[in-house]
Amino acid sequence: MSTFPTRLIEGYQTFMSGRYLAEKNRYRQLAETGQEPHTMVIACCDSRSAPETVFDCGPGEMFVVRNVANLVPPYQPDDNLHATSAALEFAVQSLKIRQIVVMGHGRCGGIKAALDPDATPLSPGDFIGHWVRLLKPAAQQIQDSQLLTSGERQIALERISIRNSIANLRTFPCVKILEERGKLQIHGAWFDISTGELWVMDTQSGDFYRPELPLA
Numbered sequence: 001m002s003t004f005p006t007r008l009i010e011g012y013q014t015f016m017s018g019r020y021l022a023e024k025n026r027y028r029q030l031a032e033t034g035q036e037p038h039t040m041v042i043a044c045c046d047s048r049s050a051p052e053t054v055f056d057c058g059p060g061e062m063f064v065v066r067n068v069a070n071l072v073p074p075y076q077p078d079d080n081l082h083a084t085s086a087a088l089e090f091a092v093q094s095l096k097i098r099q100i101v102v103m104g105h106g107r108c109g110g111i112k113a114a115l116d117p118d119a120t121p122l123s124p125g126d127f128i129g130h131w132v133r134l135l136k137p138a139a140q141q142i143q144d145s146q147l148l149t150s151g152e153r154q155i156a157l158e159r160i161s162i163r164n165s166i167a168n169l170r171t172f173p174c175v176k177i178l179e180e181r182g183k184l185q186i187h188g189a190w191f192d193i194s195t196g197e198l199w200v201m202d203t204q205s206g207d208f209y210r211p212e213l214p215l216a
């Protein structure tokens with residue numbers, strides 16, 4: 001029999017005596033009234049780019065779905081299993097979330113995999129290979145550009161992928177309708193894990209820039 005990881009038990013103890021204690025009333029209130037998160041974030045599974053940490057959000061604030069390379073597949077109502085689409089449906093239709101952020105990050109392994117389609121699959125299922133094929137058209141065009149270094153290709157696809165996910169978000173009728181009515185806003189963000197820099201997407205041009213920090 002294996003024991004539950006000690007690191008997690010210790011972390012839980014710290015949480016209970018620290019954050020939970022400080023926010024006990026908030027947790028109780030959230031349990032009674034339910035969650036009303038202000039933002040949905042679609043982020044990567046990468047352990048270095050947790051959105052709640054980067055945006056300093058507490059319990060009940062942020063509805064987060066994470067998958068490899070923060071991808072949103074296009075709207076596809078069929079019998080397949082669509083985890084990200086299910087989370088999106090719940091966020092928009094049930095929680096009435098009106099801000100969605102697609103958050104990418106630097107040195108993303110999923111994006112790296114998309115740029116290396118001939119890599120040996122990690123398992124016979126090649127789930128990552130199939131998943132990042134959502135980016136294949138863009139990845140192919142970037143690969144074809146001999147002007148870019150491998151580092152430039154990586155960052156370019158990390159950012160193009162955010163725009164790609166946003167375009168796919170708009171294929172969902174509920175998202176499209178709410179956005180057209182001005183009731184839903186969609187944003188892009190890219191977090192550089194090595195420097196801590198946050199870049200956000202200009203919703204008109206799709207370019208990324210560093211936002212001004214009001215508290216600085």
Ligand SMILES: [Zn+2]
Binds near residue numbers: 046105108110111
């Ligand atoms: Zn990643």
